[in-house]
Amino acid sequence: MKSLSDVKFSTLDLVPVRANGSPAQSLRNSLDLAQHVEKFGYNRFWVAEHHNMDGIASSATSVLLGYLAGGTSTIRVGSGGVMLPNHAPLVIAEQFGTLESLYPGRIDLGLGRAPGSDQMTARALRRERSGSADDFPEDVAELMAYLGPRTPDQRVIAVPGTGTNVPVWLLGSSLFSAQLAGERGLPYAFASHFAPRLMHEAIRVYRNHFKPSAVLDKPYVMLGIPLVAADTDEQAEYLATSVYQRILALMRGQSLVQRPPVKTMDGMWLPHEKDAVGSFLGLAMVGSPAKIRAKLDVLIEQTGADELIFTCDLYEHADRIHSYELLAQLMKG
Template identity: 85%
Template sequence: MTVLTDTKYSVLDLVPVRADHGPARSLHNALDLARHAETWGYNRFWVAEHHNMDGIASSATSVLLGYLAGGTSSIRMGSGGVMLPNHAPLVIAEQFGTLESLYPGRIDLGLGRAPGSDQMTARALRRERSGSADDFPDDVRELMAYLGPRTPDQKVIAVPGSGTNVPIWLLGSSLFSAQLAGMYGLPYAFASHFAPRYMHEAIRVYRAHFKPSEVLDKPYVMLGVPLVAADSDEHADYLATSVYRRILNLMRGQTLVQQPPVKSMEGLWLPHEKAAVGDFLGLAVVGGPAKVRAKLEVLQEQTQADELIFTCDLYEHADRLRSYELLAQVMKG
């Protein structure tokens, strides 16, 4: 049985944007967070591809990863993830082959099959590419071939990329990628930070379909967890209102630019909206160190996850740093 202190812990940064700062400050904050995470023992630092979202500055994922990897020395850097239908597999192989060549042994390539945006934006991204999610299994195979050793009959190669064997992860919020990751023998990351409802079933499907590969001899599960840790339960509850406001705006189709915390959410949401935000953040860990530890111990007991990756979108950068610092102390016991 895996205990909490044996579980690896990582960061998923959505590079949140505030109205009074803009993307530049957010990108610099991402590097500052990565540097702190490295010193606190975090295993990896991932950023996610999103488009046409004014509150998220990680759209140029591979470019940002180069900046973050260049400013750190040991923590793994990766995509959580690249939305493969938006891109030709060869382009992603070249981008991540370049990153791996520059920062060997530190790069992860997490892949998703969603657009990471609305359909209008997806069309703007893809132009003449069909980019269907139905092509995802074939696109993953093609990408794996580009990053693997060159074969004698291979006509198209990725340079850099060929032979780099960048670790590929499949990401998902439903059961499709869970089954595919198992069949391909790849590590699997479930997006329980926003889709907790299917978490247990996705883990079961992945483990049931897993076939050993050159990459893995047994399943490897990572779970996304929303985090708001503070020095007291009361302060954590206060800081969490900023997260609630962000998710509420997402559901309303409004701005995702960060909003400051408030003393109470009463009057800001309707009962059904409160319930919907609660479902979205069903796995959220909010509280002081003791409460955070208790919640994570239950999660670990229920899932036996190999790794937990935490997202923490607090309004003040200092509060985000403190949240991740407290978490590291909890994970180390």
């Protein structure tokens, strides 16, 4: 039976933009956060590709990863993830081959099957490229071939990229990538930080379909977890209202810039919206360290997860750092 001490802790930064802030400040905050969680002992620091969202500044994911890797020294950095339908596999192989060449042994390539944007934005990204989610299995295979050893008859190579063997993860919020990750023998990260409903089933599908590979001899599961840790339960609940407002804005199609916390959400959402936000954040760890410890123990017992990757979307940068520091103390027992 796994315990908390058996599980690795990592960080997923959504690089949030504040209502009174700027993308430039958000990017600087991301590096500062990476430097702090590296000191706290976290395993990896990931950022995700999003487009056409005014509250998220990580659209140029590989560029940002170079900045983060250059400003840290030991923590793994990677994509959580790159939305592969938006890109030609060769381009991603070259980008991540470059990162791996510059920062050997520290780069992760997490791949998502969704476009990470609306249809109009997807078309603006791709123009006439015919990439779609249906091509995902073939695109993953092509990308991994570019990152693997060059074969005698290979006419198109990634330079840098060839032979770097950048670790590839499959990410998902449904069952498709769970099955594909299992069949390919790849590590799997489930997006339970925003879509917890299918978590248990996705883990089961992944493990049931797992076939040992050159990468893994047994399944490896990472789960996304929203985090709001504070010194007291009351303070955590107060800080969490910034997260609630952001998810509510997402559901309403409004601006996603971060909003300051409020004393109460009463009057800000309708009953069905409150329920929808609660479902979205079903795995959220909100509270004091003692409360979060109890919830994590249950989660690990139920899932047997190998790693948890936490996203902490608070208004004040200092509060985010403090949340991760409190969590790190649990990690160290």
